[in-house]
Amino acid sequence: MNIHEHLIKKCKSLIPPLSQNLHKGQNGRIGIIGGCEEYTGAPYYAAISALRTGADLVYVFCYKSAAPVIKSFSPELIVLPYLDSPNAVEKIKPWLKKLHSLVVGPGLGNDPIAHESVRQIFQHVSGDADMNDIHLPIIVDAESLNLVEPESFKNYNGHIYLTPNVVEFSKLSKRLIGHELYKPTQDNVKAIINKLNGKYVIVLKGEKDIIADDKGAVVNGQQGSARRCGGQGDILAGSMGTFAYWATKVENYDYVNNLSPEVLASYAASSLTKHSNKVTFELKQRHMITTDIIKHIPTAFQDLFK
Secondary structure: OOHHHHHHHHHHHHOOOOOOOOOOOOOOEEEEEOOOOOOOHHHHHHHHHHHHHOOOEEEEEOOOOOHHHHHHHOOOOEEEOOOOOOOHHHHHHHHHOOOOEEEEOOOOOOOHHHHHHHHHHHHHHHHOHHHHHHOOOEEEOHHHHHHOOOOOOOOOOOEEEEOOOHHHHHHHHHHHHOOOOOOOOHHHHHHHHHHOOOEEEEEEOOOOEEEEOOOOEEEEOOOOOOOOOOOHHHHHHHHHHHHHHHHHOOOOOOOEOOEOHHHHHHHHHHHHHHHHHHHHHHHHHHHOOHHHHHHOHHHHHHHHHO
């Protein structure tokens, strides 16, 4: 058994068993913050991927103009057009306590009003005592990575997952530690984590995903696809929202190679995204698009975690 097979076997321990006794929501209520007038596909991809991974309910907090479009993509999604409201944070706050994880950034765009709403949400979860009791995992993706500062989550007890690509990683490093790190290496990822206050997991996306927290690191070099259509990062973010919640429910965790449940959850989401890409590319080749990948998430999940 190679290391990947060993880790995938370990990932299975994160997945909650299905039961006739479960009620709606127990396997995950995931929030997605993003979706502007120009970018309606990204929050949909993240939201539907969270559902296809195994979450029960997904809430999309988006711009008012984006809501009818996102609603039209799927009746499975609960779409709340609050993000560009003058009192967006006050409208979103009550929902945060109902959620099990939060994915911030897909399709957020560059509107200053929405960016300020996200900053205020970060401040709220970090400064509100009730939120610290919840320990909500937060996946920070896409444009929202530009809003993370060294002190953003200093007082927060939940885990923060950052999901940069190589370009985003260099910008993130300059802002968080004062100089740019260009090379996608474990040492560079760990250098950022060691400078941060809080429980951070970094997933540096690329041909090989580098995943690390303050306890350990792992590289996922499994084959994905040669086709780089837009939206694949949104699939990763959405599936990570589900796995991140499941990681909070694990009891009596047996560490392997110093890898925490949070790093393992990230590895599971990374593997699911890569394998979904691989399965789809084998069928569609260069004609593959992200909606094709989403259709194959269930097959990829069964291949990996059956």
